[in-house]
Amino acid sequence: MMPASRSVAASTSTPSVRANNEDTDADSEDGSSLNTPREVIVAPSNNDNAEFFRTYFASSGAPQLLVLAFLLSFGIGSVVSIVPEVLSDRFARLSHSYAGQPCSSYEREDLPLECTLGGQDAQNAAAIATFAKNALILIFASIVGSVSDCRGRKGFLAFAFFLSSLAPLVLVVIQFESRLHPRWYYAAECSTGLVSTMTVALTMLSDSLPKRHRAPGYGIFLSAFMTGFALSQGLAVALSHTGVSIAATCLLLSGCIFTLFSMPETLSADAKMKAVEKRAASGDRGVLQIIARPIRELGILNRDRFFRRLAVVGFCSAMIYSSDTTLIIYYMEEHLAIGYQSIAYMLFAMSFLGVLVQVFLLKAVIAWFGEQKTLILGLFFGASHNFIYGIADSQSVVFVGLLVSELTSLHYPVLVALRSFNVGEDEQGHVQGAFHALASIANAVGPVLLQAIYNRTKDLPYPGPGTMFVFGAGVFFSGCVVACTLPSKQANCQDSDTNRQPSGEAVDLSPQDTSIELESQQEALLEKNAIRAANSYAGTP
Numbered sequence: 001m002m003p004a005s006r007s008v009a010a011s012t013s014t015p016s017v018r019a020n021n022e023d024t025d026a027d028s029e030d031g032s033s034l035n036t037p038r039e040v041i042v043a044p045s046n047n048d049n050a051e052f053f054r055t056y057f058a059s060s061g062a063p064q065l066l067v068l069a070f071l072l073s074f075g076i077g078s079v080v081s082i083v084p085e086v087l088s089d090r091f092a093r094l095s096h097s098y099a100g101q102p103c104s105s106y107e108r109e110d111l112p113l114e115c116t117l118g119g120q121d122a123q124n125a126a127a128i129a130t131f132a133k134n135a136l137i138l139i140f141a142s143i144v145g146s147v148s149d150c151r152g153r154k155g156f157l158a159f160a161f162f163l164s165s166l167a168p169l170v171l172v173v174i175q176f177e178s179r180l181h182p183r184w185y186y187a188a189e190c191s192t193g194l195v196s197t198m199t200v201a202l203t204m205l206s207d208s209l210p211k212r213h214r215a216p217g218y219g220i221f222l223s224a225f226m227t228g229f230a231l232s233q234g235l236a237v238a239l240s241h242t243g244v245s246i247a248a249t250c251l252l253l254s255g256c257i258f259t260l261f262s263m264p265e266t267l268s269a270d271a272k273m274k275a276v277e278k279r280a281a282s283g284d285r286g287v288l289q290i291i292a293r294p295i296r297e298l299g300i301l302n303r304d305r306f307f308r309r310l311a312v313v314g315f316c317s318a319m320i321y322s323s324d325t326t327l328i329i330y331y332m333e334e335h336l337a338i339g340y341q342s343i344a345y346m347l348f349a350m351s352f353l354g355v356l357v358q359v360f361l362l363k364a365v366i367a368w369f370g371e372q373k374t375l376i377l378g379l380f381f382g383a384s385h386n387f388i389y390g391i392a393d394s395q396s397v398v399f400v401g402l403l404v405s406e407l408t409s410l411h412y413p414v415l416v417a418l419r420s421f422n423v424g425e426d427e428q429g430h431v432q433g434a435f436h437a438l439a440s441i442a443n444a445v446g447p448v449l450l451q452a453i454y455n456r457t458k459d460l461p462y463p464g465p466g467t468m469f470v471f472g473a474g475v476f477f478s479g480c481v482v483a484c485t486l487p488s489k490q491a492n493c494q495d496s497d498t499n500r501q502p503s504g505e506a507v508d509l510s511p512q513d514t515s516i517e518l519e520s521q522q523e524a525l526l527e528k529n530a531i532r533a534a535n536s537y538a539g540t541p
Contacts, residue, residue, distance in 0.1 A: 052213055052363065056220060059208040061266040065201055066224040068157070068255055068263070072164065072197055073228035075251035077351075078235040078244050079168050081344045084122055084330055086241055087182045090174060091125075092118030094181060108337035116334075122182070123330045127447040129186035130323075136193030137440030142298055144195055145203065145433020149275035152267050153204045153429070158259040160197035165252035167192070171245040199436040206420045206428045207266035212493050214420050215371060216363040218413035223358035226406075230351030233344040271425040300434045306422065306490040309482055311438055314415060316479030317379065318439035320472040321408070323446035324386055327454075327468070328398070331389070335465055338395050346399050354406040362410055371414045372491035376483045378411025382476035390469035393462070408476075422490055 056062050085104045092098035096114040103115035148156050166188040174180045202218060209217045235244050301311045332338040338346075365374050385408055388401035416432070423431045450468040457467040 049363070052216060055213055056209065056217055060264050061204055061208045062217065062221075064258075064263045065205055065208075065221055067258065068161075068201060069221050069224040070228040071251050071255040071258065072161070072201075073225040074232045075168065075248045075255070076164065077229035077232035077347070078248045078251075079171060080329065081233065081236045081347065082241045082244055083171065083185075084119070084333055086171065086175065087122040087125070087185065088115065088119040090118070090180075090182050091121040094179075095121055104339075119330070119334055123327070123334070124451065125182065125186055126330070127327075127451040129189055130447045131444040132186075133190040133193040134440035134442075134444035136190060137196060137443070138437050140194050141196055141199060141437040141440060142430065142433040145199065145429035145431075145436070146275075146279070147429075148200065148203065148433075149267070149427065149429040150272065150279050152265050152272070153200055153207070154259065154263055154265045156195050157197065157200045157204065157263065158256050160192070160195040160200055161252055161256035161259060163192045163194060164197055165249050165256065168245050168248035168252065172242065172249060175242045175245065193440070196436055199432055202416055203429045203432045204266040206432070207268065207271070207425075211421055215366055215374075215413050215417035215493070218416050219358040219362035222409065222413060223355045226351045226354035226358065226409075230348045230355065233348040233351070236344040237341055268425065271428075274424070275427075275429075298434050298437060300423075300427070300431055301438060306487050309486050310415075310418060311435070312482045313375070313379070313479045313486075314435055314439060315442045316475050316482070317382065317411065317415065318442035319446040319449075320386060320475050321382065321412075323443070323450050324389060324405075324469060324472055327447065327450060328389055328402075331465065331469075332395075332398060336392070336395060336398060338398075342395065346395075346402055349399075350402040350406055353403055354409055357406050357409060358413070362413060365410060366414070370492045371418060372483065372486055372488060375411050375414045375418070375486075375491070376480055378408055378414065379476055379480035379483055381405075381407040382411065383473040383480060384408075386469045386473035386476060390463050390466040390473065392466065417493070418486075418491060421493060 085102075089098075089103040092103055092112075092114045096117050098112065098114035098118065100112060100114075103111065103118065106112065106115065144156055167185060170185045170188045174182065174185060201221070205217055205221055206214060235247055239247065301307055329343060332343055362374075365377065369377070381404055385401045385404035388404060389398060392398040392401060419431045419435050420428060450472065453468040453471055454465050457463075458465040460467070463470060
């Protein structure tokens with residue numbers, strides 16, 4: 001399909017317009033018309049990109065969120081590759097009476113049985129902890145989102161950073177106290193389910209940006225997250241396990257302090273007032289109403305056909321995307337004999353590619369194909385990278401899968417943006433919280449289901465334990481199929497708040513606005529032809 005452009009501007013500046021609906025050619029002077037439906041796709045221009053970055057960095061809160069995304073990912077990412085080793089060794093000593101050298105000092109073929117059993121205990125405990133964490137998210141995410149619509153987001157974000165700092169803090173204590181059980185680490189990790197840092201941050205970004213900039217804006221946010229994650233792998237290589245854990249704790253606590261003193265409140269007074277009025281009208285006063293509130297808040301997922309199908313897509317994505325991210329690290333260590341330093345290098349390369357995808361590729365793909373097709377493409381890559389994990393029998397093959405997984409990340413900013421497009425400003429926290437609660441169910445089911453498949457297939461012939469990832473590829477592909485059925489008018493940006501601009505400024509029309517403009521042109525043309533016919537009948541020119 002050849003790119004085409006349509007501009008409406010009072011100056012020589014002409015931003016590009018993309019419309020996924022019916023376009024009608026202008027009528028010829030003799031009254032003939034071409035009424036041919038077609039899809040108009042416009043390549044992104046330098047002016048579009050410059051305008052996006054100006055809007056992003058001029059908005060209140062968005063630049064600060066980049067700093068917080070970096071601190072969050074640097075803190076969390078620095079301990080990702082060391083947690084399996086530290087906790088596997090501790091399980092081996094406490095549960096299997098191991099008393100030798102650290103388990104990480106052995107080559108795979110020389111690994112003592114106690115260390116192998118400790119690694120399996122750590123992997124099972126991680127799956128159970130993920131289930132418990134997501135149970136908390138299910139209960140609290142939609143409530144926190146809805147309450148933040150009424151009371152503001154800043155306090156919730158600071159508290160979320162504080163909770164995130166607890167897990168690496170416990171990891172520090174575990175390495176100093178030899179009898180401390182790993183269950184305390186998993187309990188601290190579960191506490192982050194009370195308030196999700198990412199959900200609150202993405203909701204604040206929705207507050208700060210106009211609709212047409214939200215999907216690429218989420219991409220920029222995720223690129224900062226991935227940059228921090230990539231650089232954090234250097235700590236795992238340069239410092240001891242204890243040093244990394246201390247550094248992670250300090251970084252996450254600094255995020256809490258930065259939020260309290262430097263982060264502006266992004267919830268507008270108007271949106272807050274509307275949310276308070278709506279909440280007052282609902283009247284949550286009875287005990288049963290309060291208990292049932294988490295379930296009732298999820299009712300937004302059943303609002304219409306679009307939300308129901310989007311919920312299915314989100315469920316398929318969340319069920320596997322978070323699970324394979326956690327399990328692939330254990331899988332690489334246990335079954336492919338890849339050490340934590342090699343894992344750190346691979347995660348660095350993977351995260352660096354992710355930054356390039358979010359900063360340079362995402363906006364261009366959305367401009368060329370639209371949000372819906374970008375979503376489908378990302379889900380297809382999700383099926384592909386899980387299939388590669390499943391058939392991987394060497395470090396090089398699994399590394400290819402890790403790189404492809406960053407192309408999967410194309411779908412996530414779009415998925416978040418589609419939720420935001422289709423609700424009012426007073427429901428941003430509510431809808432993000434509800435979808436995050438749904439994702440928590442998927443995140444809880446995913447690891448347990450994949451672990452069950454692993455336990456049944458780990459001793460079978462090739463692909464053996466990799467079967468769980470092959471199953472994950474099938475789930476991703478199912479989400480891809482459902483994404484193809486989303487109503488196109490709701491699955492692409494329909495930003496009407498830029499419809500009217502001051503004289504001399506270009507107007508960047510959304511698909512809905514373009515359709516309205518074209519219909520107006522048709523009506524005006526029909527009216528002109530009718531007047532021409534009447535004048536001809538009356539004998540006037």
